[in-house]
Amino acid sequence: MKRYDCLKAIAPRFGEELVVTNIGAVRHEWQALRPHPGNYHLQNLGLTSSMALGLALALPHRKVVAFDGDGSLLLNLGSLATIANQHPANLIHIVFDNECYESSRGAPTATAGRADLAAIARGAGFANVMTAKTLGEFEGGFLRALKSNDLHFILAKVEAGAGEVPAAALDSQENKYLFVRYIEKSENLKILTATPSRASSPR
């Protein structure tokens, strides 16, 4: 099973769900499959789960899906305990586990050895945890999570290798503005409120 095939299988199911992607090829794959202002592509290894938690807590009525990786989550294992304790019912935490640092030339991660991220998630306090080894298991697990009103952790055991897609033409500042403007419009919120300058205000 390849990560790109997993993403391709679930992309048609997305409507207005918010997505946070890990750094690396997954952002380009997802942006090609589902170009949408509700995609936030993180330029940091490790904090995908935490960004998704903050977003899910801020907008509890919106579904938030995190596309995390094994190397990223291993940097931030404590976030699993924080997420389980906060227990946002609108968050689906998906980890594509290719057992290597693929974007950094492929050295093995700890999951190539004895570590099992699904067992760690269970131990951190996640109630709904599954490991998907086939495309059918992954798609079925995702749809169950999407329909439910509860926190889910899905570990997708994938082969290394990226989909052949063009690089996503979004830099971080542009991505942030597009995402925030989309949230402002869809949620009727003011996030980037311009403060009137004293010099230009009428006397």
Add this chain to the structure above:
Amino acid sequence: MKREVAAEIVDSLKEAGVDFVATLTEANLHDLVIALGEDPAIHHVPVTREEEGIGVCAGAYLGGKKPAMVMMNAGFLLSANAIATVCIHPGIPVLMLIGHSGGVGEENAGHATVGALTEPVLQAMHIVYEKVGRFEEIRPAVRDSQTLARSSRRPTAIVLNKQALR
């Protein structure tokens, strides 16, 4: 930190519009962390590592919250990469309240190095900060630091010195 100082910080945060706070506690921050957890107007997220809190705050900002992060200076140093990549690079504001151990008056020999590094690292990261010690400085520092964070779309910091923490 005295309870009335903690209460003044919580009240100042709320007056500045802050409605979401991630914390990692320490002996000096204990009363503040407990007060934040008890306040119904603030969503409190205790984290396991400070850089995790930076990520949670940034995500909350994208969803329309007005976040702040409470931590000690050791946690700020630990979070330097997270602040750079998650906040400064895309332009996401997070108000940081940083307890400063290792400054003048410090008795614990182990804290002096972290204390000496805190301000130079804030300066190197071009993070605007205010040093706060006296009770009456708290409210304007919180208000003005939050105003700058929101308008500049950058993290700002308040460094709580030994006097404020005592």
